[in-house]
Amino acid sequence: MEKAIRASRQVCPFMKYANTASLQKLVARKSLLNAASACPVMHHAIEAQKSQIRSYSQMSSASTGNVSAEYAENSSGSSSGSNSTFSASAENLAQYEAQFSKDLQKKHADKSYRYFNNINRLAEKFPHAHLAKESDRVAVWCANDYLGMGSHPEVLAAGHKALDSYGAGAGGTRNIAGHNKHAVEIESTLAKLHYKDGALVFSSCFVANDAVLTLLGRKFPNLVYFSDEMNHASMIQGIRNSRAEKVIWRHNDLNDLESKLRQYPRETPKVIAFESVYSMSGSIAPIEAICDLAEKYGALTFLDEVHAVGMYGPHGAGVAEHLDFDYYANKRTGPLGREGRKIPVNDRVDIISGTLGKAFGSVGGYVAGSKNFIDWVRSYAPGFIFTTSLPPSVMASANAAIKVQTRNNDSRRKQQEAVRYVKESLSDKGIPVIPNPSHICPVFIGDAALAKEASDILLNDHGIYVQAINFPTVARGEERLRCTPTPGHNKELCDQLVNALDQVFNKLNLKRVKQWQLEGRFLDSPEPIWTNKQLQHN
Template sequence: MAKRCPIMGKALAVQSARNGLGSARAYGMGKAKLHTGSVKEAQAVDASVGTLFSAEKKAKAAAAAATANATATATPNCIPAHNPIHPNYEGFYAAELDKKHKDKSYRYFNNINRLAKEFPRAHMSAKDERVTVWCSNDYLGMGRNPHVLRTMHETLEMYGAGAGGTRNISGHNQHALALEATIAKLHAKESALVFSSCYVANDATLATLGSKMPNCVFLSDSSNHASMIQGIRHSGAKKLVFKHNDIADLEAKLASLPPEVPKIIAFESVYSMCGSIGPIAEICDLADKYGALTFLDEVHAVGMYGPHGAGVAEHLDFDAHRAGCPEGTIMDRVDIITGTLGKAYGCVGGYIAGSARMVDMIRSLAPGFIFTTSLPPATMAGAKTAIEHQMGHPTDRRLQQLHTRSVKAALTARDIPVLPNPSHIIPVLVGNAELAKQASDFLLSDHKIYVQAINYPTVPVGQERLRFTPTPGHTAELQEDLVSAVEEVWGKLGLKRTSEWRDQGGFLGVGVEGGNDVEPLWTDTQLSLGVNEGEGGVGEMRTGSLVGQEKDLDELRHHRGSGARVVGVLA
């Protein structure tokens, strides 16, 4: 209070100087340290690679500090002369970038402009330079769905481009309410809350829960997304990391905690870089046993699994949810579900769903929600339409699964190292950052196929890969082109094949005995591939070429509710 007073503020400043109190900032390892107390010799701290101060500036700083120290000692009531030394910020930036270049993890972005009317095609910087996109997270092509686009156009014309502010100021509207009601219905929860992205949803929710619950402890899967890791870190709560999908390790860590301590198990349904599936039912069992909350990230699963597209938790009780009986199911047992509107639903945004009180608490306390501008009305209206469309039309995700099966089988038959998994993700192991980048470049330059190389920190060093994500629009012809191109690039760069990884003892499931025997999460019956399926089954799936499978897909397209058929992608 005194510092704000024009009289006392000045007096305090003089007294502080007389007592020899000053401050000097030394920068090192990306953090600033504030030193207080008697005036000391200024110290320049080296950064991790370069230095923020040049040698010349270090010498000047030392001389200036010595002079100031001598002056302060001789005349303690005098204020030391101000002689600022400026850090070399640009040198620091350059040093950090140089590290990324040296370890080959520097990220290059390609100019890819997706074409709605030609999905999954795109053009590069030149509009006549066409490429096929094979790594989009718009898994179902909903970003070009005519129902979604029509809704967005109509909403845009009536309500304009932006929301006008945060939800608590002017961004709360009928579109937000309707979207949240639809999400709550999708996951059979009491309530839902929409955020600007699921990164923000995870970060804000976990940080708020952990900081508000006294003595809360998080139990986090070692392969969790960065947003969950960041949210837990921001909470300041204690964290125990359990081995990926390791139920025994999770239980050992739960058992080590006192029963009265609040616990939150944070995990995912589909881990997007490896395609593995979290053991949701088993984790729910442990949560019941040890009194923990479950926090399930369904980001890469919503729209993709279950009779209504609610995710893996719904898919595990497929028949019950198809019959409209969610009570007592695995999804019903999960406390908090988070998802995205920006992947299988083709729009943008994220959300949480759970009990009404939990959602209201996050709405009331989470800075990531309170202080963020609301999504535009057109975006929320489009997302609502996308969810409702997928709730009533499972054909898109069935086609996506069929295309995934065929591409996995074709690559595996050519000794290409596909990481085994039961999901819609096709990770192909390279194991070297520089080679993964070269493989991506050759596919783009020589074959007009775009797939981004995945490197550190998204995956650990030595586990670099290409990640393919087929969609309903990747027809047999495009699949044949892809497999042929990957075969050529693998030979051109001399990349390790499955047999070579096997000779080295196997790695990440590649080249491991029985590694390719993983059963897909979608069964043949659920895909309507079985005879006498009873719901528009198309007969047994033909084996053999991709062309043969495309015939099956054509038949499946005809079984869509509206009867409409669009070449390449479902309308």
Template sequence: MGKALAVQSSRGLNAALAGAYGGARGYHAKVGRAKLHTSRPKEAQPVEFARLRSEPVTRTQEQQTRPPPAPKAAKFDYEGFYHNELDKKHKDKSYRYFNNINRLAKEFPRAHMSAKDERVTVWCSNDYLGMGRNPHVLKTMHETLDMYGAGAGGTRNISGHNQHAMGLEQTIAKLHSKEAALVFSSCYVANDATLATLGSKLPDCVILSDSMNHASMIQGIRHSGAKKVVFKHNDLADLEAKLASLPPGVPKIIAFESVYSMCGSIGPIEGICDLADKYGAITFLDEVHAVGMYGPQGAGVAEHLDYEAHAAGRPEGTIQDRIDIITGTLGKAYGCVGGYIAGSAKMVDTIRSLAPGFIFTTSLPPATMAGAKTAIEYQMAYQGDRRLQQLHTRAVKDALNAKDIPVIPNPSHIIPVLVGNAEVARQASDMLLNDHGIYVQAINYPTVPVGQERLRITPTPGHVREYRDHLVQALDSVWNQLGIKRTSEWAAQGGFIGVGEAGKEEPEPLWTDKQLGLDEVVKEMQAGQGAVGVLETVLENEREQVAQAVSAAA
């Protein structure tokens, strides 16, 4: 056979194999195409092709030569997982529904739903003092926004460190009489980042945590990898027993709250400080639901416990002075957003230098930080809002108790109304919203234990008598329609979590009558709205005077 004929034969073989193996493309991808030119007649090609076709490749040979098909990859059923998890929430009645509530700055506590003319009264906001609508805060934010723009531009170490961050941290440190402070995007992040960092860096650290601590602290302890010891809620004897069981030289952190937001209880701060001193621990106090609300300057419960000393400007040696780390929020009583820690300069610098939750998070916008600084300064100078809020809280609690509606007793500004069933709590919330134009969110597991579901009511200075009467009437109606247990019914069953428990005294409010300005003249007046009405007038005049002073200073 000549060279040219051999080339043609090779092409014929290639074509035949291509036909047997499902197409020339795959074959030639392996062997490549011959790029030789020939003048040999093309008639020779069909001869060779015909010879090859007369000897077909059998199916058995094809199976032996072709690579086996790739096995079908196993795939996790992600959508099925989502469905099952959500189905569990629906079945145990703990699925969370979200209502479209749009707070109106000029009318708060009024808001509108999806339609702007569909008005409701909000009774569960954490904007406890209505600072989200404060004209001085809004003015500062508008001016800062116009000058510095919407965002911070990056993390603090890259481009988000500015006069607004430094000024806010100086104000926070002054508020708590501490050397330094550090601002985070939220107090959830502040708690998580600080506990995780300290717990992981302190050698063999043990963190002792109150059983009712917020999820942010629980998460921070988990992230730290440190040993966690849980003590019974507000139980100093249990805490001491657990402290005594630990080696003396081991670093210890006691993490707890001042106001526990779902039940309204107050942490035994002084007693915990005593135990920390005795057993060589440091204290980590979450004042999230107390800053702005308690104390002559609004620094929280730790300040309030030494009210006269702080009012006189003597913070040294007070209970607040004994706390090592204080955390708080800018998103509740101060009406903005963000969180912070305050403490010694070295502690704060350690968290600033080591905590990923701070280092790698974009800074808060300048307008937000400027607004928060203004809110804190306003509340440091003016007690009227928190005093009025406390009076409204007292009035609502008294009115609900008069209707035999079960309020879980506590000394704080929180009004937890016991329902005791997740589905019924959801129904009650829906009826209040749809039938009465009142928005109060149902609280269920995991925020509270199963069987302790409740409605959580938080009056503000703006919840005047008209709104209060409407709320009490609506709750009384809903309790009748749904057959929810009254306080007397809980009492007949022996009581439950403070409701209807025989021999249990109602705790005294943290704010005393004297601190609220309820002097003898006011107390002798008509009970209820009479006393509150007089103080409302006094406080409104005081508010105007302070507002004018702040405006003049600006």
């Protein structure tokens, strides 16, 4: 803005004597063009420009009938036309920049502005990383590579082999040049993992959730979504993009869900969308009971197992498999989870979405379901059709990771042991961990500025990286440090984390469990979903 003003002062008498503050006010009030119109010189220039734009526009529309072509020609027009257009749009550009600045200032003011730390995870030193300088080493405590599969030898070998043989990129979308044996193999593996007829791989699970939920709402007239209030942003986005009716039910509250389902006729198309493990709180959905309600009221179930795949069940298929642990551990011949039940929970879930980017240590997302459903999504979802396929090396390494995790529970057992040790040690020191039965260890802070300061102290003074979680990922006043122990976090590293957090809580005078309990929080302590017996299973 100031650069433009300085240049203008050299040629315009009005600009030469007007101060910068006055000009900026004119721009803010959208009155600079009015002032220019009163100028005997600029008045004629503005009118000439309008005439040129009108005639050019009419000619382009008449000759091509194509808005894109008109835009392309206008962008590459004569130098005089380009300069005039730029001058006329300078006022608008300043307004955009002012809005950018205003929004960013708001983020800084409410302490929700996000700072990115330069964290470079080291494959041979998991779970360690270096900062911008390779000599600055830290222990990473907040990654979603829950089982360390991103650096597993078999995973790396599969990725290297595919990279050397097939190159870095996919070559295009699946329907043009990106379909290959790696896509066929991993989708077959994923379908088997979830005991479904088929699976479809996307560039991310955000894209998968968005694409599928958007498509369902667009294709089924009068469909109604019943969405858990804590659902991930990708599910919220997909439901919003579908333009279908949305009903939000209280988190994991079955009574609230049923009361809202009851308000719609059974024949009304319905989808209950929810997650198995909610990543910021660690809570786990009552999947079986939700399936009961879905069958009672004629709804499809859409289950996001993103933070559960690889982590639960005897083969790492997620919580839906874990609920019938013995049945699946004995090749679908053992007893089901609840006496008298005839159908396993996993078979009652209609659509499952998952990720390759967390416990499987790679990148990408997917959905699994019936044969017709998968073919339907493949045929109609723009998020799949028009997106470049994942590279062969990515799919090969992810496929290897899934196969490693289906063989035995070694990684899951070690990870759960680390989780239990950290939670118990933090509890002994009165450090508040949001109670949950899963692998997530959310250390509660309750203040955005203090959460950021705690994270900075851990990184700078203790060599421990735990990112602060703030709005909009969590509600204001619910800020936390989300810790995720892995099999690579041995007792020494766990003790370092616990002792460092204890010092940070003392230094910042943060509330401990007893103080929060006086306010009615941290009163319950649910049992881990992994039982001692299950942890002993190979």
